[in-house]
Each structure stands twice: as C-alpha cells, then as structure tokens.
Amino acid sequence: MEQKELRDLEAKCTQEHYPACTAACPVHVDVRGFMAAINKENFKAAYEILQKKLPFPGIIARICDRPCEAVCKRSEAGDALAIGDLERFCVQNYSPSRQKIKILPKKNKQVAVVGGGLSGLTAAYDLAQKGYDIVVFEAKNYLGGRIWTYCAPALTKKIAAGEFAVLEKLGVKLKLSTCVGRDILLPDLQRQFDAVYLGMGTKSLSNADLQSDPAVFSTRWEGVFAGGSMIVDEAGYSPVLSVSLGRRAAVSIDRYLQGVSLTASRKNEGPYRTRLYTSTRGVKPLARVQKADAEGYSKEEAVAEAGRCLQCQCLECVKACTYLAEFGSYPKRYVREIYNNESIVMGMHHANKMINSCNLCGLCEAVCPNGFNMGEVCQQARSSMVQRGKMPPSAFDFPLRDMMFNNSEKFALNRHQPGTDASTFVFFPGCQLSASHSRQVMQVYSYLQEKLTGGVGIMLRCCGVPAEWAGEERLFQSALEEIQTKWREMGQPQLILACPTCYKIFKTHLPEIKILFLWEVFRQKGVPETARRNKIKKLALHDPCSTRWEKHIHESVRSVIKQLGYEVEELPYNKEKTRCCGYGGLMYSSNPELCSEVIERRINESTADYLTYCAMCRDFFASRGKRALHLLDLIYGEYLDVLAERKGPGYSQRHENRVHLKYKLLDEFWGEKMKPISDYESIKLYIDDSVQDILEQRFILKEDIQKTIAWAEKTGRKFINPDNGRFLACHKLASVTYWVEYAFKGDGIEVYNAYSHRMELG
C-alpha cells in the first residue's frame, strides 16, 4: 500500500473527527468528554476538560454564547443538550484550589497586547505560558472589555477578578488607562516590542490599516497582528469566538517570533462543520432536564442532563459487522495497522489475523457514509502478503486444497448435452451446490435441457474464488484461464450460474462470457409443475452477500418465491445491506471461532426458518442449528421439515458428493462409467460421530486418513499400543503431517482419533 492510498483511505473514515459540538466551538472544547465526566459525577475531570481549552473557565462558562448547542445531534431526538448550563454548573460547583500553571523557559522576547478584552487576554495568557514577556495596554481602567456590556448576570466583578488573577501569576504586565493611538503610538510599540497584537473591541485605528489576514491575522505591518472583535461584526459579538481569535493570533505570533511558517497545518482552527457521521436512528427522544432553580442545575439535574449526551461517534460499520467489532477498533486504525504490517521487515506481523479474518462481504461499504470498503483493503493486503511470501500457510491452505480437488479429474467435467455436439447454454452449478445439493443439480440439469433449446451442456468445477479470497492471484488467474479455455472449447456458450459467488466472479473477472443466473431462468420459464407449494409457514429470506449490488437477482429470486406461493419475511439486514453467513473471505479457515459468532449473529436476526439461494449460506446456518432451506429445496424437496433441519455434509462428504455427482451425471446422461478409484479409497473407514466432529474441526478429510493408513500398512512404519491393539501412524501430505489412531475392524478400519501439524521433523 502506498502512503497516498493510506491517507485517502484514512480520510474516508470519519470516526476520529470531532463531534458536531466540538467542531462548532471556536476553541473546540471536548463537550463529549465533559458530558461523560459530569454524568460520572467526576466534576474535577469535567473542570479540567474546560480548562484545557478555556483560558478563564469561570468567565467563559458563565457567558458563552454556546454555538455548540445549535448543532447538537441530540436535537434530532429531543432537545439539544444544555451545554452552557452544564458548563456553568461545573464552574459554580467545582473550582480548583490552586490552578496549575506551566510556563516554558523565558524566550527574552517582548509582545505588546493592545486591548484587555477576551481576545487580548487570551493571547496574553497563551503567549506568557510560552515564555514571552507580555505587556497588556487597556484604554479603560479595568479588564474584560465587552464582557461587561454583554448580558451576563451570572458574571460578577469578583469572579472576573479571580479569573484574571492568573495573568499576574504568569507575569503579564498590565497598563490600564493607556490608550494606544493617544497615550502611546503604534510605531512606538513596534519599536519597543518584538511583536504587537491588536485586540481592541472598538475600531479606534483606521480600518484600512488594520486589514488582517483572516487565517493568520498578520497585517501589512511587520510584526503586527490584528484580531479581537474589531475584525468581526460589531453586532455579532461572541465571547468564545473572541477567545478563539486571541488564541489563533497567539499561534501566529509565536510562529512569527520563532521564524517558522505562519500558514502550515492550520486547518480547522476556528469553528467548522464536522464530517463525523452520527446516526440518531432508533434513539429514544428525551426532553431537556428542567432546572428547579432558575439560578442553575442541581447536581442530580446536571448528571441527568449530561446523561442525555449521545456521545456522538460514527462506527456505522463496526455496529453492523462482527468482524470489525472483534478487533476492538475501527477502519481508520485498522488500515494504518495494515499499512504498518506491510512495512515490517523484522518482527511480528500482528495484523495478519485481522487481515485474514475479514469476510470480504462489503457490508461496511454499504453502511459507511463515505463508502469505506474494508474488504478491499484486506483483499489487497492478502495478495501483498502472498507476493512477499508472508502469508501464514495455515490460514487458507485447506480451502485452497479443496479448490484443487474441485478442479481435478475427480470432479471437473465439461460436456455438451447428451446426443449433441454444441451448446448454446452451459449449466455451471458450482462446487458447493454440487457438494450439498447434488441430487438437485441433476434435477436442474434435466429442467434446463427441457426448457431451453440449442443444447445445454454442463461444466463442473470451481470458479476460483477461494484463490481470490486467499490473495493467491496467480492461482486465481490460472483458474480463470482454465475456465476461459474450456468455455472456448465448448463454443463460447452462455453460462447459467447457480451459485451467487460464481456469478460475482464471472461478472467481475470474465466479462467476455455471457452469463445468466439460474433464478432468472426459473423466473422466465416458470418453476416445474412438481414444485410443492407453501409447506412451511414462516420463512425469512437471506440474500447471500455476493449478490449485494445485484438488484435484478434480488428481484428474480423474490419473483420465483412468489410463483411458488410463499410469502417471506425480509431480514433487517438484507439486499444491499445483507450480512455474510460467515463463509465469505474463507473466515471459517482463518478464524473459525469468529466465524461461529458471525453465523450466530445472522441466524438470530429472526426466529423464522431461513430461506436462501447459496448452498454455503444454508449449510453454515444449519451448522449452528438454524432451520434453513435452499430455494431449490422448495422446488424439488419433498419433506421440507427434514430438509430444513438437516446438517450440511462435512468436508469429506462434500468431496464424496462431488465425485458421486460426476459419476451419476456420466452414468445417467451419457451412460458412461467412471474410472475405478485409487487403492487408498478402497479402505473402508468406520468413524464415530464424535470423531467425525473432531475431524471437521481439524479440517482432516477421510482421504487424508485413508492415505495415511495405506502408507503405514504398506511400510509397516507405525506405533502399536499393546494394551488395546490400536495403531498410530503418521504421513506427510503436501505441507501437513497427519496422525491417525486406528484398529482393524471386520472388513475395514475403525478410526479413533486424528490430528495434524505443519512442523517438519528432521
């Protein structure tokens, strides 16, 4: 990943942006943190949050004009928070015994601040802390400027004096009753001081001379900066904006005196509109907590009012996706972790697991206000890991070997319709439907031959998606090329796809091949007469995630369901916002525990039986005990209750079913017998259900066991347990060593246990 790409991706995720209130505040008070602290009755922490951004919290909190409240998201569900009242509550009820003041080492530079209002005093406060010597010139004989003409009954002279006392501690010199322009002239200040800040409330100096840069407040005079309310609209006096102007001018003066750029990295210094997205959907409206005493909130009232704060954040994707929530953060951080993971030369790649766990389903993109797609980032990162030789071999080894099997002679097949030598169409059922619904694949093939003219051939193989998901680009490309070759050999027919993932792969990567989704054919040609109608009352439809952006598929499927006489419930997350069943991205292989959670979350969205049109979705739901049906079950199934409750075939059974499908097809449609099976396949195994479950969890196939036993029996290299007569044998197949504990039983072999490892001996 290039750095520019990283930045563009990071910019899409707004989770770290300020909430609306903080962005609208000219000095960016952390209102969210403040509310949380008040709600927890931690008034010290709340006060410190104010103090962090406000130079004189006791004054500002009492007179603030509260631009934050106008943008408070709470107003979409009730009233805006009483932020001003709560700040006032805080400074009235908690004041620190001694204010901590930090002053940087003296810089031996003098700054004149003209005007003792909020902007001037803020500039003085900030610059004094940075180590500058400050003299404040104020025309009146008191400080505060316009705060005294602003209607603020809560602010007394005593409170103001207490707050301004901090300036004395900072060593700020005050020259009251000194009017610049009358008692002392600006050119004199320029001569005597290294910089001058003009923060007067009235336009006592000529306007033309005081035109200042709106971003950095410099004027046409060297070292003279102008801010304060004289540069803003007279009528629109805002105390907190004055503070912000003084603060920003102080930043400029500091930069000017240090000789660094006045303009670099100064975005969003004043009030602005945040990009943070916060949904208020489903938030219960709450009215503002009323004050019993007009003077201010009581403690209980304040805590309750602060409790109405929504603690605005985005997290739309994290809320929707179990995977994104699992790793405890959000895409902006994740993408940086992935970037860093790629840059590591020596040391641990801590983000590997996170990268390899994503379902790559694209739900994040569908719910993100800016369309951030974490799946694309993970997909790219996986490819990069493979290219750099850094992909953990255990992550996707099993599904990749499964894919090899599906593209081997055991399953792969290309035939024209029996009795023909050309195909207008070719049925491509896909490897998983063939594994779990092999009988229905035969039935669909008959249906298609009956309904379509011009010859309907068949192509059995895998579309290559496991290689794509695993980041194995070369393997994926060669799988696609193989499909292209076979397709050309068959005369470039239109492909009828039954699996939504195959559909997505063909559409995205093989655009020259004309494709049709099986359910579009059913929609047009009608469901078979034999289809049984309405045998199950409550069905909720699950759209497979690979159909996310395929509106026509959603429509076709719903139309067929209607033809069959069913009404289905729509799940809360469906169509373009559908959730992955857990199979996507090969999570079942790279992170089986998380995969179980993903399945659980999906199956708990409704109590109805699930109906879907992807074999893996159905089998994954069924694996956790959810009653689920494939749409083909509604068409060809007889005992729907039995079908809904059946567990999908295990990994070994899937292999066997595919082989059997090929065998049956060849036998029934072409009258051919398949070649005899290999030696090891003739070993008959007896495997208890509990042992079978273990084998599934450990991704150990029957054929791995058969090969291991065949090898042990051929070489005699095995262990024996004299107590029970059982054998223990091991055999290395590709990169995995399998161990099998077994004993002879009648005409076959009973298997008691099996395990594997990747480490090699010797």
Next chain:
Amino acid sequence: MGYMPDRTKNPWRCFKCDCDLQPGRVNVSYLGSSFPVELLKCPQCGLVLITEDLARGKMVEVERTLEDK
C-alpha cells in the same frame, strides 16, 4: 521446548522394530526456522512420536508465531 511426554505414561511401541521408545534429540523445522527438541523415538528405526497434546498444543503455538514473523 519441553515436549517430552511422560515415558512411563506412553503406551506406544514401535510396531516394526518391536521395541520401546526412548528419548532422543530430533530437529524440528518450519518456515526456515529449525531447532532441536527431545522427543520419544524408536531407538532402532528412528520413527518419532508426536503426541496429540504436543501437536495441538505447543506445536501449533510455535507454528503460529513463526507464521507471523
């Protein structure tokens, strides 16, 4: 790596050589890293025993660590 199963609890004997297993030094390797460990093996033919506990415990742990290196 302390991989050795308790010899007194080990039920396995080498079938081919018909003898008890004995501890011995064996090199294990993965993804280019290699290190010696003590494991039970047949003193005659050298067939090495990896128990289920070892394969699914310590070995997986080391495999995962090496994979993320």
